[in-house]
Amino acid sequence: VVSIQSISKVFTAALVMSEKGSVFIQEKIGVNATGAAFNSIVAIEQHNGSALNPFVNAGAIQTTSWVKAEDSRERWAKISANMSAYAGRNLQLNELVYDSEVNDNKRNQAISKILDAYGRMGSDPLEATTVYTKQCSLNVSVHDLAVMGATIANHGINPVTQLRVIDAKYTPKIMAVMAIAGLYDNSGDWLYSTGLPAKSGVGGGIIAIVPGRFCIAVVSPPLDDFGNSVRGQLAIKYIVEKLGLNTYQ
Known part of the structure; x- marks a missing residue:
């Protein structure tokens, strides 16, 4: 079991997309690569306050x-319930991870303040940063990650619970952003090596989605140096090669 970390960004972006539509994500947050570090402050200034995509820290905090x-309290309840629906069980907060990160998130607080100065935030910036930190601190197993990713691969229906978590029209949009900025x-x-949309987290997890089929999850x-699991990438690349899963082949 590890903390979900940045993989959580996928599912909160999906939640906001469900509530406000895919055009909102594209126009308000962005869907382009930043060309900068995931926690860059400079990238925000260079693009007139745009976070550019929901998978860098600026975009993730903005999305939250x-x-x-x-x-x-309500925001956190909705986010945790949403991720639990993807996992098919109630996910629990790792209090130790949360306490550590919430007391060491000055850079993310600065990012949220800059976004707020540009009028990009939907709620109080520091409150959003705290909730974002909490969502990254949910505990997940590799099985949880596989089910969560498979729900997206399965057009929004959880393959374990058989419950629809997100409208099928949004899953291609989520996977597109994963392809652009997931690692x-x-x-x-x-993407050049595997052809699969994926998302990693510094907890050591990776989900790689084979659209319409399944998800490969690794912890x-x-x-x-990029913050991605070394062995996780190698394992997924091996599976992709052996099973011919590259979506561009």
């Missing part, structure tokens, strides 16, 4: 701020 809620600054090389914490 736009979840429809009256306050932070931080290494997203282009990843292996040692990370490369």
Whole structure:
């Protein structure tokens, strides 16, 4: 079991997309690669306050701020319930991880303040940053990640519970952003090698989706310089090659 970390960004973006539509994500947050580090402040200024996509920290915090809620408690309840629906079970908060990260998130707080100055935030910036930190601290197993990714692969229906979690019209949009920015600054090389939309997290997890079929999930914490699981990438690339899963082949 590990904390979900940045893989959570996929499912909160999907939640906001369900509430506000895919055009909102495209126009308000963006769907382009940043060409900068995942926690870059400079990238926001260079693009007139645009986060560019919901999978860098700026875009993820902004996305969290736009979840429809009256306050932070309701926002957190909706986000955690949404991710639990993807997993098919109630996911639990890792209090130790959360306590550590919430006391060391000054850079993310700065990012949220800059976005707020540009009028990009949907709620109080510091509150949104705290909720974002909490969503990254949910515990998941590799089985949870596989089911969560498979729900997207299965056009929005959880393959375990058979419940629809998101409208099928949104899953191609989510996978498109995963292809663009799912593995931080290494997203282009990843797509070039595998042809699969994927998302990684610094907890060591990776989900790689074979559209319409299934999800490959891996948890292996040692990370490369980009923040992606070293062995996880190798394992998925091996499976893709052996089973001929590259979507461009």
